[in-house]
Amino acid sequence: MSILDRLVLFLPTLGFFVLGTVILVSAWMVGQVRRITHAAFFMVLAFTGVAGVFVLLGADFLAGSQVLVYVGAIAVMFLFAIMVSDLKELSGPAAGSGPGGSGSRAPEGDGEAAAARTAARAWVLLAGLVAVAFAGIVLAAVAKAGLPEVSVPAASGEPTTVLIGRELFTKFLVPFEVASVVLLAALVGAIVLAAREDKDRGLGEEADSGAGAAGRRNGGVTA
Amino acid sequence: MEWNLVLPELIVTGTGLGVLLLDLFLTGGGRRAAGYTGLAGLAAALVAALRLMPAAGRGELAGPFWQGMVVGDQFAVLFKVLFLAVGLVVLMLAVDFVERRRMPAGEFTALILFAVLGMMLMAGSRDLIVIYLGLETTAVASYVLAGLLRDDVRSGEAAIKYFLTGALASAVILFGMSLVFGGLGSTGLPNASALAEALAGAGPSAAPAVPSPLLLAVGLVLLVAGFGFKVALVPFHFWAPDAYEGAPTPVTAFFSVGPKAAAFAAILRVFAPFLVMVPVSGVEGKALALLPSIFAVLAVLTMTVGNLVALVQRNIKRMLAYSSIAHAGYILVGLAVATPRGLAAVTYYLLAYAAMNLGAFAVVIWLNNHGTGDEVDDYVGLSQRAPLAAAALVVAFISLIGIPPTAGFFGKFYLFMAAVEANMAWLAVLMVVNTAISVGYYYAVVRNMYLQPAAEPGARAAGPVPATPLVGTALSVTLVAVLALGLLFEPLARLAGLACGGL
Numbered sequence: 165m166s167i168l169d170r171l172v173l174f175l176p177t178l179g180f181f182v183l184g185t186v187i188l189v190s191a192w193m194v195g196q197v198r199r200i201t202h203a204a205f206f207m208v209l210a211f212t213g214v215a216g217v218f219v220l221l222g223a224d225f226l227a228g229s230q231v232l233v234y235v236g237a238i239a240v241m242f243l244f245a246i247m248v249s250d251l252k253e254l255s256g257p258a259a260g261s262g263p264g265g266s267g268s269r270a271p272e273g274d275g276e277a278a279a280a281r282t283a284a285r286a287w288v289l290l291a292g293l294v295a296v297a298f299a300g301i302v303l304a305a306v307a308k309a310g311l312p313e314v315s316v317p318a319a320s321g322e323p324t325t326v327l328i329g330r331e332l333f334t335k336f337l338v339p340f341e342v343a344s345v346v347l348l349a350a351l352v353g354a355i356v357l358a359a360r361e362d363k364d365r366g367l368g369e370e371a372d373s374g375a376g377a378a379g380r381r382n383g384g385v386t387a
Numbered sequence: 388m389e390w391n392l393v394l395p396e397l398i399v400t401g402t403g404l405g406v407l408l409l410d411l412f413l414t415g416g417g418r419r420a421a422g423y424t425g426l427a428g429l430a431a432a433l434v435a436a437l438r439l440m441p442a443a444g445r446g447e448l449a450g451p452f453w454q455g456m457v458v459g460d461q462f463a464v465l466f467k468v469l470f471l472a473v474g475l476v477v478l479m480l481a482v483d484f485v486e487r488r489r490m491p492a493g494e495f496t497a498l499i500l501f502a503v504l505g506m507m508l509m510a511g512s513r514d515l516i517v518i519y520l521g522l523e524t525t526a527v528a529s530y531v532l533a534g535l536l537r538d539d540v541r542s543g544e545a546a547i548k549y550f551l552t553g554a555l556a557s558a559v560i561l562f563g564m565s566l567v568f569g570g571l572g573s574t575g576l577p578n579a580s581a582l583a584e585a586l587a588g589a590g591p592s593a594a595p596a597v598p599s600p601l602l603l604a605v606g607l608v609l610l611v612a613g614f615g616f617k618v619a620l621v622p623f624h625f626w627a628p629d630a631y632e633g634a635p636t637p638v639t640a641f642f643s644v645g646p647k648a649a650a651f652a653a654i655l656r657v658f659a660p661f662l663v664m665v666p667v668s669g670v671e672g673k674a675l676a677l678l679p680s681i682f683a684v685l686a687v688l689t690m691t692v693g694n695l696v697a698l699v700q701r702n703i704k705r706m707l708a709y710s711s712i713a714h715a716g717y718i719l720v721g722l723a724v725a726t727p728r729g730l731a732a733v734t735y736y737l738l739a740y741a742a743m744n745l746g747a748f749a750v751v752i753w754l755n756n757h758g759t760g761d762e763v764d765d766y767v768g769l770s771q772r773a774p775l776a777a778a779a780l781v782v783a784f785i786s787l788i789g790i791p792p793t794a795g796f797f798g799k800f801y802l803f804m805a806a807v808e809a810n811m812a813w814l815a816v817l818m819v820v821n822t823a824i825s826v827g828y829y830y831a832v833v834r835n836m837y838l839q840p841a842a843e844p845g846a847r848a849a850g851p852v853p854a855t856p857l858v859g860t861a862l863s864v865t866l867v868a869v870l871a872l873g874l875l876f877e878p879l880a881r882l883a884g885l886a887c888g889g890l
Binding site for chain 2: 336337
């Protein structure tokens with residue numbers, strides 16, 4: 165086997181690691197950058213990386229719909245939402261650490277803020293430890309599993325669209341139909357929650373649970 | 388037969404779509420017609436489901452239908468009947484409330500119907516994909532239902548909290564299901580006997596061996612956490628009190644029984660084979676054998692925390708939320724004992740719990756419709772103002788506590804016996820101790836209603852409270868069910884046992 169052949173065989177693996185790095189880094193950056201528009205674009209990058217992984221797996225249809233739905237529709241919707249809500253910068257835990265963060269830190273109550281930051285850091289550390297332990301367990305389980313080799317139909321070069329279509333309307337007919345009800349319920353819900361009140365319904369009359377407001381949080385211990 | 392089997396689902400879906408369409412032509416007081424249409428659809432579906440009962444009992448519907456995506460065993464049909472009945476009662480309770488609070492009637496009815504559809508799918512499938520989609524149908528409809536009181540900030544808060552934790556739970560469930568899929572090599576769940584064969588390696592039938600019990604165990608633990616969010620087990624319960632308090636009261640009634648019972652049905656469907664199977668040797672087998680212990684720990688935490696925190700609640704919806712958490716804890720006892728009898732006890736308790744909790748909420752909704760607030764103090768002197776409502780609430784509470792002639796007693800008794808038989812008497816004792824604690828907060832309401840004079844400051848002067856026909860019917864149905872389920876304990880327990888035998 166010549167060097168060239170080895171290289172060709174190694175290419176998918178190399179591609180996977182490159183794409184994996186891109187996905188992880190951009191997903192991390194979504195939570196790190198200060199400008200929400202930048203975060204949206206990093207999310208687009210992560211989605212594109214996932215589409216690349218689908219290509220490596222020979223799932224051409226999935227890769228295409230990933231680009232169309234996530235990179236296209238969902239990202240555009242995010243950008244529209246940002247545009248409409250006039251929210252230029254995220255404020256929150258990242259304040260003060262990023263560029264242009266000066267001045268957002270309140271001068272008074274510094275000791276309290278520092279204590280809160282320490283506590284937050286402890287929680288982050290704990291969450292990180294749990295995450296690492298959990299990832300370790302899952303990886304060990306997967307490594308030990310000895311999952312069966314599954315033949316990928318697409319390896320023969322046949323487009324997967326036909327196969328997916330056939331499966332969707334035979335074996336997965338019931339789930340397919342149920343999914344349409346999920347979407348319908350979401351659609352109805354989105355409209356009913358977002359629509360303006362029409363004159364016929366108007367604002368609700370004086371709420372009778374007014375007495376309830378006072379004692380609302382009494383004993384609201386969540387243990 | 389294929390079509391007959393999904394007839395209830397088809398009727399419910401069709402009615403939901405019809406109600407959305409019909410709502411376009413309704414105005415003013417005519418909007419009630421949306422609710423009536425929904426009621427008619429649910430009643431028709433209930434009849435269709437009841438007609439499946441005999442065939443399911445003979446085991447004629449067990450075969451794989453719709454490419455194995457739908458099953459019609461006794462378990463599925465029993466739960467479908469329960470869910471349709473719950474939907475019917477909730478809708479009866481809601482029609483007046485929806486009109487009075489000017490909620491969008493058509494959308495409300497359609498969303499309740501879609502939620503019921505999702506619940507039926509969760510109980511009526513052996514396939515992880517359908518179970519997940521059913522869960523999601525119910526969840527999406529529930530998020531919106533919680534936020535339908537648009538002029539009430541708390542309703543919005545309830546919706547957003549329910550949505551965020553629900554989305555997280557869905558993600559955890561999906562991750563767990565993907566690992567279970569990896570461990571089983573299929574999205575179809577085996578029943579107990581098939582699983583035992585598969586785990587043993589080579590069964591007499593051509594059942595494929597389970598590739599990895601360890602992967603399976605990790606996936607199942609994730610599913611415990613995910614479903615734990617859905618049924619509000621401690622420590623995954625923190626969303627429930629806020630969501631229950633803020634949501635419109637009929638929706639709260641629905642949350643506390645419907646989606647909860649459906650999630651428990653899914654839990655039974657997914658976990659029962661692993662709980663009652665023959666033990667497997669090796670590390671992997673040990674990992675799987677941990678499941679009952681996990682359920683036992685969760686049961687103790689859930690009932691203790693639920694009952695203790697309920698003691699200090701002043702809002703009756705919040706109190707019933709914690710009470711509902713505590714009852715989820717009792718139900719878990721049946722899973723922790725991991726015997727066929729324990730599973731049957733879970734099923735019976737779910738029936739009893741649905742009846743008694745809906746009964747309590749029916750009274751709360753009835754009073755709320757006439758201007759009584761939702762605070763425990765608003766119930767002061769109720770026995771003079773509304774003797775019938777007060778008496779009905781007492782009956783519901785007696786059952787929730789678990790005092791003899793009621794369904795609640797038999798439910799707890801069955802769980803207790805199952806625990807004792809499985810040599811887990813400590814768990815049974817903890818259950819009794821918790822029941823004693825729970826008397827505290829139920830009695831606080833009863834004391835306010837009967838022993839405090841109505842003239843006390845804080846009590847709201849209000850006239851007599853006549854029940855509307857719908858609320859009255861719903862309340863009577865639940866109270867009769869509370870007593871009937873208790874009287875029919877023998878046959879129902881046998882039915883529950885048979886239903887769980889096929890899991």
